Amino acid sequence: MKYIYADNAATTKMSEKALEVQIDCMHKHYGNPSSLHSVGQDAKIVLEDARAVMAKYLNANPGEIYFTSGGSEADNQAIISAATFGERKGKKHIISSKFEHHAVLHTLYKLERQGFEVTYLDVYENGMVRPQDVADAIREDTALVTIMYANNEIGTIQPIKEIGAICREKKVVFHTDAVQAAGHLHIDVEADNIDMLSISAHKFHGPKGVGALYCKKGIPLYNLIEGGAQEKGKRAGTEDIPAIAAMAAAFEEVHQNMDENMVKVAAMRDHLISGLKEIEHSALNGDETHRLPGTVNFCFEGIEGESLLLFLDDRGIAASSGSACTSGSLDPSHVLLAIGRIHDVAHGSLRLSITEENTMEEMDYIVQSVKEVVSYLRSFSPVWEDLMKGKREFIL
Numbered sequence: 001m002k003y004i005y006a007d008n009a010a011t012t013k014m015s016e017k018a019l020e021v022q023i024d025c026m027h028k029h030y031g032n033p034s035s036l037h038s039v040g041q042d043a044k045i046v047l048e049d050a051r052a053v054m055a056k057y058l059n060a061n062p063g064e065i066y067f068t069s070g071g072s073e074a075d076n077q078a079i080i081s082a083a084t085f086g087e088r089k090g091k092k093h094i095i096s097s098k099f100e101h102h103a104v105l106h107t108l109y110k111l112e113r114q115g116f117e118v119t120y121l122d123v124y125e126n127g128m129v130r131p132q133d134v135a136d137a138i139r140e141d142t143a144l145v146t147i148m149y150a151n152n153e154i155g156t157i158q159p160i161k162e163i164g165a166i167c168r169e170k171k172v173v174f175h176t177d178a179v180q181a182a183g184h185l186h187i188d189v190e191a192d193n194i195d196m197l198s199i200s201a202h203k204f205h206g207p208k209g210v211g212a213l214y215c216k217k218g219i220p221l222y223n224l225i226e227g228g229a230q231e232k233g234k235r236a237g238t239e240d241i242p243a244i245a246a247m248a249a250a251f252e253e254v255h256q257n258m259d260e261n262m263v264k265v266a267a268m269r270d271h272l273i274s275g276l277k278e279i280e281h282s283a284l285n286g287d288e289t290h291r292l293p294g295t296v297n298f299c300f301e302g303i304e305g306e307s308l309l310l311f312l313d314d315r316g317i318a319a320s321s322g323s324a325c326t327s328g329s330l331d332p333s334h335v336l337l338a339i340g341r342i343h344d345v346a347h348g349s350l351r352l353s354i355t356e357e358n359t360m361e362e363m364d365y366i367v368q369s370v371k372e373v374v375s376y377l378r379s380f381s382p383v384w385e386d387l388m389k390g391k392r393e394f395i396l
């Protein structure tokens with residue numbers, strides 16, 4: 001049986017091109033870019049070429065790109081930098097949202113324990129931060145605003161440009177976790193008024209364990225890892241040149257086909273949405289229009305998302321019930337709770353995240369399978385029975 005991979009928000013398969021570049025680089029460019037001899041300098045060229053590619057597609061300058069071990073590190077570094085330098089000016093207030101990735105939230109919780117105050121903005125039922133709320137929350141002592149570009153569980157795209165403009169006007173540093181957006185949407189750090197931005201290669205067909213932080217010239221960066229002078233002294237450790245080169249190759253590749261892929265993937269997404277909406281007592285999570293081309297998240301009343309996943313897996317479909325980080329724990333997703341889904345409903349969630357490698361036929365198969373599995377699970381669900389007998393009220 002052919003397996004249908006619909007969990008690209010968790011991670012993507014490396015592209016052939018990225019794999020080829022990575023392996024080729026391991027063979028040929030094994031030098032340490034900090035070495036002064038030709039072998040080292042050859043690796044340095046590969047490193048700087050990759051930096052230029054990343055910068056080009058973000059509309060940044062190469063000097064504003066810092067390579068990291070992935071999205072989590074970039075998020076940690078951006079937030080801790082703004083907090084550290086803000087604190088030196090007596091600014092200990094940060095603004096974020098309730099549905100950020102844990103790499104952001106857990107960094108903020110750590111800062112709260114160190115005496116920072118964090119305002120977590122509401123994301124409402126549609127899963128969108130309101131720019132006016134950001135403006136209202138900014139204070140004299142606000143050191144940072146950090147709002148994600150697109151949500152990893154429900155796929156909603158935030159009004160980044162407007163939020164960036166507000167931050168710029170009020171002279172507050174603006175960071176965005178763009179891990180889900182990069183490689184899927186056109187990002188322009190200049191036009192979007194972004195000061196710091198995090199990305200991760202494995203979410204756009206690059207390798208795992210590598211990412212980048214864009215940090216606008218003039219915004220101070222604090223290094224989390226002490227050691228050598230790599231990355232202008234802001235991130236010590238010998239650079240993983242093959243992974244960095246593969247990330248750049250993947251980034252270039254996705255941009256070359258981005259417009260046509262966005263149309264193709266969005267058409268499959270909309271097909272999924274209209275098919276799944278036919279299931280009674282179900283609901284799409286997050287705004288229907290402001291969403292990533294490839295991400296769909298639904299709640300089905302009266303079932304457990306985990307059981308749904310296992311039955312779908314049996315049918316050859318890889319999906320997710322939320323973020324990879326929360327699966328395995330019994331807590332419902334903080335994202336679904338943030339958009340107002342109550343615990344019972346949030347438990348019955350399904351995230352499907354697709355790419356240009358999927359097909360319309362696969363979408364039909366997914367819709368059919370979800371319909372069958374949901375109705376099977378409901379056939380012996382005590383919660384569903386109570387709902388049908390009127391002992392509980394339907395929410396969806």
Ligand SMILES: *Cc1c(COP(=O)(O)O)cnc(C)c1O
Nearest residue numbers: 070071072101103152179180200
């Ligand atoms: C995957 C993800 C991250 C973490 O990136 P890693 O490279 O896996 O550390 C951070 N933020 C968002 C929104 C993500 O989807």
